[in-house]
Amino acid sequence: MSRPATIIGLKAACVVGFDGTQHVLWRDGEVVFEGSHILFVGRGYAGPVEQWIDYGNALISPGFIDLDALGDLDSTVLTLDNGDERDMGRMWSEEYLARGPRESFSPEEEVFKYRYAFTQLIRNGITTAMPITSMYYREWAETYDEFAAVTQVAGELGLRTYLGPCYMSGMSYWRADGTLGHHFDEAKGLAGLAAAELFFQDFDGTYGGLVRGALLPDRIQTCTPALLQKTAALSRELAAPVRLHCCQGLGEVAMVEQLRGCSPLAWLEKLNLLTPRSLLPHGIYTSGADDLQRLVNGGASLVHCPVVFARDGEALNSFGRYRALGINFALGTDTWPADLLENMRQGLNIARLLEGGNSLTSTLDLYNAATLGGAKALGRDDLGRLAPGAKADISIFNLRGLHLGPLFDPLKNLVLAGRGDDCIASYIDGRCVMQDGQVQGIHYPALQRQAQRQFEKLMRSHAERAAGQPDWKTLFKPAIAFADDYSATAPLSGIDPLL
Template sequence: MTKTLYRAPWIVAYQDGSHTLLENGCLVVEDDRIAFVGRHYEGEVDQEVKTRSIITPGLISTHAHMNESPIDKTIVEDANKRQFWSSSLIEILPPRASAMTDEDKEHCVDLSLATHLLTGTTTVMQMGEVSEYVVEAADRTGIRAYIAESYRSGRWLTRDGRRVEYEWFDDDGKKAMDAAAGLVRNIHERGNERLRGWLNPSQVDTCSEALLRESMELSQELDVPISIHAAQSLTEFVEMTRRNGRTPIEWLDDVGFLNDRVILGHALFLSGTPWVNFAGDDLGLIARSGASVSYNAWTFGRNGINMFSYDKYLKAGVNVCLGTDSDMQSMLESLRWTAVLGKIAERRSDGARADQAFNSATIDAANYLGRPDLGRISEGAKADLLFWNNDSPSMTPSRDPIKSIVYYAQPEDLRDVMVSGEYVVRDREVRGVDIERSVAAVKDAGRRVWSTWPEYDWGSRTIDEHIPLSYPRFA
């Protein structure tokens, strides 16, 4: 057993049910856990480290698609998606996904893992494809990961750029669901405490009632969390009300899918919000059900879509967590945009605060997972720690380290990352990832996706025709 004492100018320590700011304090890491946090420690240790860092708990991303997200860069921004109310889901993401090979997705996983770790994520909840590779890569890097192979009853598409259509699978997604359950069992049989499985029936509008009911039974049988994308676009909202006369959230409740095992991906297009002219109490329904929400502020904010509002969700009693979703896959950006966009939505400087965003990224996410040993620095908790540079231009001076991190920290201010007592990032070197190789491979994947765009676009447009460059090409 190894015991290390860290002394630091600031430690975000957990006390009496809340984060607190411990100035000039110390903490002791013994193997994979925190053995002590406080002002003074007089016991024996194997080594002592005096650091100038701000030490915080690691951040938890409750919504990630690591197998594809890097390719989204310079495709989804500034695009004219008026017909689908600014959502990139219908016209942009399907061609990109269709053009990617499994090898492309694996390279994206490696780069995504590095990006998550370099921006403060110590626990990531991944949903997508090539999941066996994700398991291996997560093990290699040392990150804590919940991994789900996504499945659904059908898919959406457009044949004319004006209407959304649905194609349904003959087996209602049952084979894919069984494979996803098999993945969960295989992960748990590995016996690695950092790796867990969970379930992801993909989207509320692409899953049948039967598939969702079976998914909930599986979640209970396997004793794992479960997530679904719901209320993530106006096209989805309109489709679900057309089918059922019920909002997406109401329909999920009708079919027995809302409970405290569930985290809803996005949940932005709710009844009673400015996005929809539809009466109802979706927010209250979510709160009463005990389901959580994963808010991905940056991904939607860049498309002009915001939560109305973060403050109202919290006041309604909804457990709001944060995610990284599409690129940039940065919990640092998620923290910042949650706070900033929350202020804009409420038109108040305190409409969303740094401490609330930090809670969503730590304690609240850990509570959803039923993990009182994550998201906090307290005796017995896992030693998932971030070491932030307290002396950089962006972090100086730091009267309040949480405000400094949420509003001013840059990725390079995060120097070291620890998961279960082991350094997985040391002086910004990521364990288990050749970043230079991954960058080159993802560049190649991007070029292939761009060049083959007409093969998968409904109108056979080139990518420049579909999504124009910021400026014309030099003649």
């Protein structure tokens, strides 16, 4: 017989509860949970509690939901102020495709990058994640065996995840004349979908329900009609969520219009892929009101990732206007750092700049997207909220930091000045996965050293994909030029991090 679950009570200066309709703030609040479920949220719990933990001047919040969570060593940071991607080997060149793509990492290194990324997610108060990685560095796409190992990592760390191997039937590449080409291999795409179906059947619901399956085709422009039609049918059969990146670039929109004769969202509507099970990062480039109405009619959710697009001068126009139409928003990080507070802050500022004022988008709107909106996108009414019967997915944010300034409203202070690493403790499914900022079972210095070694290997791999295979050290430019040629021979890490 299993032992009865321990009843644990948490106390803090502020608690974000849920009244059945919306978040509400409790001062000097309490959260009590037994096993994986919450029993009580409020003040003055009178029942038995085997352990009380008082976090003092802190905010107890529902854990954040990241539905485009970086599961990688971030490669987009390499493009920052670094010129054209055609020249720096992030995307494939025609000659690289002709030689035959290859893996940048070993199987063990592929799995490690998830351990590194999942640790970062937990460290930043994220309790539910649907990860995303780059396919540019792969021989083709992700594999069943790889994700069987990733599932084990998620289970060990205790992160709630929606997993499945990414699959695709095509890849864009740069031709020698500087134009963009598109290579398709239908057989590989369909084999990837079959692997994703097998993974779903084998792993959905494992680790006590922490691991759930999902269908994760790569991007709309890398998928053929047959692959997406079969994805839609399989999603209906399995009741599985589908995440598909779309409307995220002008080149993508032009390609879909050329090949399919309509806008990306109109094409997805024809394929029956605009449903309440559809999660769509990023929704930036749409074809006017008709496209937005398609989202509303189908019930699909947009996954908003403001930080990664703002770096390149792009933005959703606008969060408030989309939301006013009835479009559901979730949030995603999609890049380093894995900080949803930063995405809330930049998302709020960007929305108000584009909206010309502060009336359409509020601080709470962004917080809701990271909690209730993410839960709705997943079809879960037991996530993204602290209420009796909900899952005990809880993040605690320290409010003592000098950088937060004098406290008026804990949420406003955190969104205006907070950081993900203000999260000091996290519980997922009732299990304490982080305490005092330390993710259980992880040695941070060793983790960072391994990540640094792999990142340098990733940088070297850019030379293989770039036209002419230049010296990899010429592909990346520091913000401040080196004073001498020391950089040509010294390791990029220079100083061992976190020693």
